[in-house]
Amino acid sequence: MQKRHFETIAIRTQSKQTDQKEHSVPVFMTSSFTYDSAEHASAVFKGEQKANVYSRYTNPNCEELVQKLCLLEGAESGMVTASGMAAVYTSFAALLNSGDHIISSKRIFGNSTYVLQKFIAERGVEVTFVDGTDLDEWASAFRPNTAMIYIETPSNPTLTTLDMRKIGELCKAHNSIFSVDNCFATPYLQQPVKFGADLVIHSATKYIDGQGRVLGGAILGRSELIVKCSDFLRRTGASLSPFNAWVLSKSLETLAVRMDRHCSNAAAVADYLNKHSEVDYITYPHHPSNPQLDIAQQQMSQGGGLVGCQLQGGASRVMSFFNGLKLHSLTANLGDTRSIATHPATTTHSKMNTEEQLDAGVTPGYLRLSVGLEHIDDILEDIEQSLRQSR
Numbered sequence: 049m050q051k052r053h054f055e056t057i058a059i060r061t062q063s064k065q066t067d068q069k070e071h072s073v074p075v076f077m078t079s080s081f082t083y084d085s086a087e088h089a090s091a092v093f094k095g096e097q098k099a100n101v102y103s104r105y106t107n108p109n110c111e112e113l114v115q116k117l118c119l120l121e122g123a124e125s126g127m128v129t130a131s132g133m134a135a136v137y138t139s140f141a142a143l144l145n146s147g148d149h150i151i152s153s154k155r156i157f158g159n160s161t162y163v164l165q166k167f168i169a170e171r172g173v174e175v176t177f178v179d180g181t182d183l184d185e186w187a188s189a190f191r192p193n194t195a196m197i198y199i200e201t202p203s204n205p206t207l208t209t210l211d212m213r214k215i216g217e218l219c220k221a222h223n224s225i226f227s228v229d230n231c232f233a234t235p236y237l238q239q240p241v242k243f244g245a246d247l248v249i250h251s252a253t254k255y256i257d258g259q260g261r262v263l264g265g266a267i268l269g270r271s272e273l274i275v276k277c278s279d280f281l282r283r284t285g286a287s288l289s290p291f292n293a294w295v296l297s298k299s300l301e302t303l304a305v306r307m308d309r310h311c312s313n314a315a316a317v318a319d320y321l322n323k324h325s326e327v328d329y330i331t332y333p334h335h336p337s338n339p340q341l342d343i344a345q346q347q348m349s350q351g352g353g354l355v356g357c358q359l360q361g362g363a364s365r366v367m368s369f370f371n372g373l374k375l376h377s378l379t380a381n382l383g384d385t386r387s388i389a390t391h392p393a394t395t396t397h398s399k400m401n402t403e404e405q406l407d408a409g410v411t412p413g414y415l416r417l418s419v420g421l422e423h424i425d426d427i428l429e430d431i432e433q434s435l436r437q438s439r
């Protein structure tokens with residue numbers, strides 16, 4: 049049989065039908081599962097027989113989501129978590145020990161930077177941040193105790209493209225784990241495992257849900273790493289609820305069609321902003337202005353649903369532009385059907401000091417648009433009217 053396509057896998061991977069013969073998978077809202085006998089319970093606990101025990105460990109809805117995500121990402125194994133940050137933190141806490149060293153790109157989600165600087169550093173792990181686009185900086189940052197490399201590509205919020213193949217090669221040469229947060233691209237546009245990633249992290253809250261309803265996360269990748277992450281999660285408890293797993297698995301059924309539209313709408317917004325006289329520069333992975341365009345085109349099949357730009361007039365102009373938007377939502381999420389405007393310097397990256405912000409590309413005039421699935425004419429009209437009135 050020919051290998052099934054992305055869309056078919058996303059729709060047709062589902063839990064075994066129950067004897068009710070349902071077409072749509074039910075939600076298994078149960079905290080625990082029963083045993084056939086006392087002997088069965090004992091065998092399950094000894095690991096001699098496989099069965100669901102308790103929803104902090106496994107649940108059919110979570111298992112379906114894991115199986116689907118592994119197939120879509122081309123990953124050996126996986127697990128799901130209560131949120132994207134639970135996935136990020138679990139991957140660090142389960143795999144890094146006191147005395148280890150981690151190198152991270154500077155251009156990552158503000159909260160991930162905070163977790164590294166505070167909680168991971170406090171565990172006795174040395175943390176180094178590098179300019180992810182500079183391969184020499186990566187190469188010289190490795191130490192004998194470098195256990196992990198962590199990147200986002202495209203990154204939050206500057207949409208910077210990093211060369212996964214080259215960074216992956218460095219990780220292999222130094223025997224370090226290569227971990228990629230693939231939240232902005234989704235497996236539909238980019239599969240980091242193909243470029244050498246050992247781990248792929250997701251905030252499923254974003255495009256995987258796609259409708260701004262539930263939180264969720266995932267860690268996918270090499271089995272021996274996932275075993276350690278699963279052990280950490282099962283014992284410490286940031287497991288995904290069956291209901292959220294059900295929502296996310298259903299949402300994956302439409303990921304491909306949603307992403308196609310997010311990408312075409314975002315490309316049109318990028319073109320519009322790029323031509324606007326009051327915009328200093330735009331950031332969009334597949335736009336000719338991306339200094340890493342070649343790499344972005346090799347890694348991603350389309351440019352994604354997020355666009356950034358620096359508006360002339362700094363933070364006060366961005367605030368006035370945001371206050372004039374009638375269609376766009378001002379909210380912390382992204383990857384929603386609804387278009388969203390975010391000012392990273394005063395929200396998602398506000399915990400950084402000014403120097404750190406500038407180092408991470410977060411200037412006062414920089415804004416990020418999560419381009420939704422409304423009609424493109426309405427999206428552009430809203431941006432245009434608000435830019436006009438905010439002069």
Ligand SMILES: Cc1ncc(COP(=O)(O)O)c(C=O)c1O
Nearest residue numbers: 131132133157204231251253264
């Ligand atoms: C790139 C990236 N990774 C991880 C997260 C954290 O995800 P969550 O909000 O689901 O915890 C976010 C949230 O914005 C993000 O943008």
